[in-house]
Amino acid sequence: MYAFPVRLPLDTSGWKAMAWRGNLSKNIKELRFLLCQSSPASASARAFVEKNYKELKTLNPKLPILIRECSGVEPQLWARYDLGVEKGIKLEGMTEPQISKVLEDMVKAGEAFKA
Amino acid sequence: MGLGLLASKAMRPTTRLINFQNPNNLFLRTIVSKPELRNPEPAAAQPEQPLVDLSPRTPVGGARVHFPNPDDAIEVFVDGYPVKIPKGFSVLQACEVAGVDIPRFCYHSRLSIAGNCRMCLVEVEKSPKPVASCAMPALPDCPICDQGGECDLQDQSMAFGSDRGRFTEMKRSVVDKNLGPLVKTPRVEAAMVNARIRKSVTANQAKVGYIGPATDSNYDSQHLGTGPQTLVDIAEGRHSFSKIISNAKHPVIIVGAGIFERKDQDAIFAAVETIAKQGNVVRSDWNGLNVLLLHAAQAAALDLGLVPQSENSLESAKFVYLMGADDTNLDKIPKDAFVVYQGHHGDKSVYRANVILPAAAFSEKEGIYENTEGCTQQTWPAVPTVGDSRDDWKIIRALSEVAEVRLPYDTIGGVRARLRTVAPNLVQIDEREPAALPSSLRPTFTQKVDPTPFGVAVENFYMTDAITRASKIMAQCSAMLLKK
Numbered sequence: 001m002y003a004f005p006v007r008l009p010l011d012t013s014g015w016k017a018m019a020w021r022g023n024l025s026k027n028i029k030e031l032r033f034l035l036c037q038s039s040p041a042s043a044s045a046r047a048f049v050e051k052n053y054k055e056l057k058t059l060n061p062k063l064p065i066l067i068r069e070c071s072g073v074e075p076q077l078w079a080r081y082d083l084g085v086e087k088g089i090k091l092e093g094m095t096e097p098q099i100s101k102v103l104e105d106m107v108k109a110g111e112a113f114k115a
Numbered sequence: 116m117g118l119g120l121l122a123s124k125a126m127r128p129t130t131r132l133i134n135f136q137n138p139n140n141l142f143l144r145t146i147v148s149k150p151e152l153r154n155p156e157p158a159a160a161q162p163e164q165p166l167v168d169l170s171p172r173t174p175v176g177g178a179r180v181h182f183p184n185p186d187d188a189i190e191v192f193v194d195g196y197p198v199k200i201p202k203g204f205s206v207l208q209a210c211e212v213a214g215v216d217i218p219r220f221c222y223h224s225r226l227s228i229a230g231n232c233r234m235c236l237v238e239v240e241k242s243p244k245p246v247a248s249c250a251m252p253a254l255p256d257c258p259i260c261d262q263g264g265e266c267d268l269q270d271q272s273m274a275f276g277s278d279r280g281r282f283t284e285m286k287r288s289v290v291d292k293n294l295g296p297l298v299k300t301p302r303v304e305a306a307m308v309n310a311r312i313r314k315s316v317t318a319n320q321a322k323v324g325y326i327g328p329a330t331d332s333n334y335d336s337q338h339l340g341t342g343p344q345t346l347v348d349i350a351e352g353r354h355s356f357s358k359i360i361s362n363a364k365h366p367v368i369i370v371g372a373g374i375f376e377r378k379d380q381d382a383i384f385a386a387v388e389t390i391a392k393q394g395n396v397v398r399s400d401w402n403g404l405n406v407l408l409l410h411a412a413q414a415a416a417l418d419l420g421l422v423p424q425s426e427n428s429l430e431s432a433k434f435v436y437l438m439g440a441d442d443t444n445l446d447k448i449p450k451d452a453f454v455v456y457q458g459h460h461g462d463k464s465v466y467r468a469n470v471i472l473p474a475a476a477f478s479e480k481e482g483i484y485e486n487t488e489g490c491t492q493q494t495w496p497a498v499p500t501v502g503d504s505r506d507d508w509k510i511i512r513a514l515s516e517v518a519e520v521r522l523p524y525d526t527i528g529g530v531r532a533r534l535r536t537v538a539p540n541l542v543q544i545d546e547r548e549p550a551a552l553p554s555s556l557r558p559t560f561t562q563k564v565d566p567t568p569f570g571v572a573v574e575n576f577y578m579t580d581a582i583t584r585a586s587k588i589m590a591q592c593s594a595m596l597l598k599k
Contacts, residue, residue: 037551058558066420070539
């Protein structure tokens with residue numbers, strides 16, 4: 001499934017508590033979710049994508065958010081920063097709020113990588 | 116192989132080791148002469164030679180046969196000629212004694228028998244297929260094992276042998292029709308899709324409707340319209356074709372990737388998705404919604420996330436790296452930009468390039484390719500690289516070292532491990548990964564379609580990339596196309 005870029009006025013309704021969600025594209029060049037279509041290990045990562053992709057993409061319309069489905073793959077979240085620096089976290093065993101925290105930490109870590 | 120087959124065809128029913136006196140065999144014929152060998156095709160149609168005398172002929176090279184033990188002599192028939200040979204002689208040796216010279220590459224009387232060149236194939240009576248005469252012992256009887264089933268080899272074969280061919284692909288045969296200057300059809304996805312649609316139309320009476328410029332197709336089809344408005348009409352149930360889609364058992368929608376070059380791409384794709392939803396095109400057992408990409412390697416590039424970071428990035432560039440990018444609009448690149456070209460066929464981009472880094476062609480390297488359906492396939496080098504060209508990844512790896520940003524891989528295994536962290540489906544060779552997430556996850560939007568009609572995606576389908584543009588045959592095809 002490919003993420004098609006969309007040009008939209010930003011929906012700022014959720015910005016107070018989750019302000020970092022609108023800053024993804026400031027610190028991150030690309031976000032990649034790797035997950036299995038059917039495995040229980042990927043279930044929470046899949047649920048996270050299903051519930052949050054729309055919001056993240058709406059808030060960050062120019063940020064490539066790649067969702068790569070592959071049977072048997074361990075669920076992972078990768079962030080690419082400036083100059084090709086990458087950070088990857090395995091999501092197996094995490095709950096959806098934990099995955100959200102991983103993403104938040106990745107966005108904050110991006111400050112340090114900014115050239 | 117080809118030569119061996121031709122030779123065996125030319126010599127066909129020549130070498131027959133026939134059990135007893137069978138002098139009246141109508142298949143008797145002399146061994147093929149040189150002119151026949153040079154013109155082997157009509158062997159089957161040649162008139163049978165009349166019966167010839169059975170007097171012994173001169174053995175090849177004047178060979179004499181020495182019988183260490185006269186009891187070991189056996190009599191066999193070569194082309195109906197009886198010859199006496201000692202036990203243990205090969206079919207090839209028996210033929211030589213009978214004056215029939217069997218062509219061979221790998222066999223030499225003073226070397227051990229390899230039997231692998233297949234040049235010396237001959238027909239042996241009761242043998243289902245031609246045998247390598249250099250490796251087959253000549254026997255008066257047809258070669259049947261006399262172990263009566265108590266055979267170690269047979270047991271091993273039953274236990275461990277594979278009795279199925281490993282060739283699982285479809286064999287493709289082409290009847291010799293006037294196909295123009297093409298020997299094989301060009302590997303252009305559009306041609307394949309065209310053929311598949313034609314098959315569906317003729318075999319299943321599939322109804323085909325298309326939107327875009329009117330074309331001549333060689334199957335029945337209905338031209339629904341030229342622009343996005345027709346899509347909207349179908350999506351909103353105002354078009355007669357809406358019913359045809361919803362009544363179809365296996366509805367298929369093929370969207371040309373050209374729509375993604377339009378400003379109103381989201382609105383167009385939304386209309387397509389609405390049609391798909393209303394026509395039940397995507398179900399748990401059937402996914403009939405397809406996006407047909409326009410360029411080779413486009414599916415893999417999208418999987419890797421190679422998308423433009425900003426609009427007009429080319430127009431403002433100071434440095435441009437064309438990575439096998441042969442279809443880039445070079446006019447967009449500023450005059451003072453420094454251009455590096457990496458690729459193989461030396462298409463138009465090389466004339467603009469400041470530096471050319473020659474890369475190995477697809478036929479010269481080990482590679483993974485993803486087709487437009489998302490199925491990946493592995494290739495191996497078929498020919499050695501030419502000149503100073505290198506595998507693409509090695510060029511990038513070397514540059515990274517010179518630029519002091521060394522990439523973390525220096526083997527093809529390392530490259531694949533990296534692929535696994537970007538798009539793991541690319542290293543699932545021969546697999547197609549289903550898309551489990553619904554497309555409804557995409558953000559909603561408020562765009563409207565632009566009524567501008569769709570353009571022609573492929574002007575000249577014989578020349579769609581650097582390889583076909585460099586091909587003489589494709590040039591002949593295009594000339595014929597343009598003449599029409």
